[in-house]
Amino acid sequence: MSRLVLKFGGTSVADLERIENVARIVKREVAAGHQVAVAVSAMAGWTNNLVELTKGTGFSEGFQEYDTVVSSGEQVTAGLLAMVLQRQGVSARSWLGWQIPIQTTSAHSTARIQNIEAEGLLACMDRGEVAVVAGFQGIGPDGRITTLGRGGTDTSAVALAAALQAERCDIYTDVDGVYTTDPRIVEKAKKIEKIAFEEMLEMASLGAKVLQTRSVEMAMVHGVRVSVLSSFEDVPGTLVCDEDEIVEQEVVSGIAYSRDEAKITLIGVEDTPGVAAGIFGPLADESINVDMIVQNISDGGDHTDITFTVPRADLDRAVSVVEKSAKSIGYKRLSQDANVSKISVIGIGMRSHSGVAQTMFRTLAEKGINIAVISTSEIKISVLIEDQYTELAVRALHTAYDLDAL
């Protein structure tokens, strides 16, 4: 008998009517002969209300009590879904993080799952019960409730699928799959039938916000096949799987964009050994994530310009960190720009195909879009452009790589 883990996010369990609908999906999988575990989020809006309450105390996330408060939302959903399932004649029980237990690190609000004791869940499922697991939560080494960060229920679900050796982890959400790009920008965006873990990882971290990045990493590490499905429409979704399972590999699978970046340029930096460490060391110390970096040798020879990107939310902090270390670095001028956008072309197939980058550069040039920074990996090419050209660039690239639906 094969096991399935199903995950339902906040909009899928927003009220009792939707929870009834979720129960019908669960019931269908049980009827199909599967052993089923379900990971649920808090009802849409519930967590935000709890977060507002905690803000009123003057605390924000990262504290033990914060996690104790906000984790209660998933507890409510898990109990309600178990009741609705029982009402529909499906044997079920709720499991809270500490009851399983789902052991995590002690980093409150950003805890990572370290171990899931699967025995209790497996016994429950062997008895024919659906295990309804409160997502987003675990228990830390000190016995306090921890939470996994926003979108953490995706990670809960994938970790459960790994621990239960499930055949598949079905992530039910408010979209019906992963698209070649954002359908709000490109009307002709196509749903992708199968996508490799590595590609999905790039799509997720680059702003295609279907799955929490960490859940994709975990799925890749443990080889958990993840299906992204709509909880509102009964249509085929997207399977995220090992690349070996994808027979017809596209050269480019999708176009992602991110407006969460900002650009900092240091002009006239003294070109001496250790200067990069002098800039990026202090930023790393402040936990500011530097993404793209380019360095141009100025024609003088003893000075250089360095451009890099940081998360837009960290821009002010990053500028002040750099300015503080100005003396040790030695540069003439700092310029900053929050009106930038990162456009990425992603595809496992580009490992074995040349000319992919050239198509990107030519397409953008034809539209008169200037490229500020370029960075590449084995399966991705990213460029930084002016924010205002985002939609134009994405649409042009989608067409250029033959991704438009017919």
Added chain:
Amino acid sequence: MSRLVLKFGGTSVADLERIENVARIVKREVAAGHQVAVAVSAMAGWTNNLVELTKGTGFSEGFQEYDTVVSSGEQVTAGLLAMVLQRQGVSARSWLGWQIPIQTTSAHSTARIQNIEAEGLLACMDRGEVAVVAGFQGIGPDGRITTLGRGGTDTSAVALAAALQAERCDIYTDVDGVYTTDPRIVEKAKKIEKIAFEEMLEMASLGAKVLQTRSVEMAMVHGVRVSVLSSFEDVPGTLVCDEDEIVEQEVVSGIAYSRDEAKITLIGVEDTPGVAAGIFGPLADESINVDMIVQNISDGGDHTDITFTVPRADLDRAVSVVEKSAKSIGYKRLSQDANVSKISVIGIGMRSHSGVAQTMFRTLAEKGINIAVISTSEIKISVLIEDQYTELAVRALHTAYDLDAL
């Protein structure tokens, strides 16, 4: 160093402003040199919202999942209060029922506390931390969350006080103490300075809804001194304690009333052995609580009339149970009356004073109030009267026993 347990109900923690106020009270006790544990209820309205949600599933209380859902309200308050205390510079942490643990029976929604492991709490308090305990909840033998029934946080607080060998349990509520009778009926009702456990038990179970009855029983058994105080006004409250601690014992301490009763009379019951068992056995089987019972021998000699009271909410069910067993009982006619009220005069001093009952009967007679049923215990005389005379009777008795405030 003496330990205190403080309890705050739903209206005392209804919003963040009130939680700040609670934190100030806690801080004051800490500053006075006490080790403090706090038991909190859910924010006013919160539990009702959760109960409404569970009702939507078609389930009501008594189920494991119900308790999982409704217990989340206290979890939120405990976390919030711990945060507010920390913000005010008071070291504090929240404790959920399962974290302590507070071990209970498995009777979901009406669980009874069986044991509290105090080691963790004591270590916390010895470190100078305020232990903020989520009230109303515990953990059953199967590791599931249990709840203690409405008003259960009173019981949590008293049980904690017993386990921690606290000097006192301060129950902060929206009234400022226990009164000689309901101040809404008798303007001249006086606040009682000290009341014996036994008296409070009669007051509580008879409708003076200040403390959950079970919490008073527990306080009596474990000798926990309980103070009833207002969380809104800083005025002396009422101490519930052993009668030995009360120097000037009043003959009558208070007048209680209850409109939750209904009367059933069986007329022309065959007066044979076993007839009482034939009536009350089936009612007990249906968990219907029979309170007052009187039996009059009819003048014929072989028939009798039996009158008894049941909770008003159970009247219809009780009538149908009695009618079902009509054949085996053998009676002529059944009459029922929901428009009755039970008036009780309570006082430990009446053990050693005569004439207390006589004063009651005379006072009611003077007002032309007919007594339908009488029942007495060592420290209480109760009569059943027509509902419409409730206020008149309570006022007249309050004056007759010299309870009116000057």
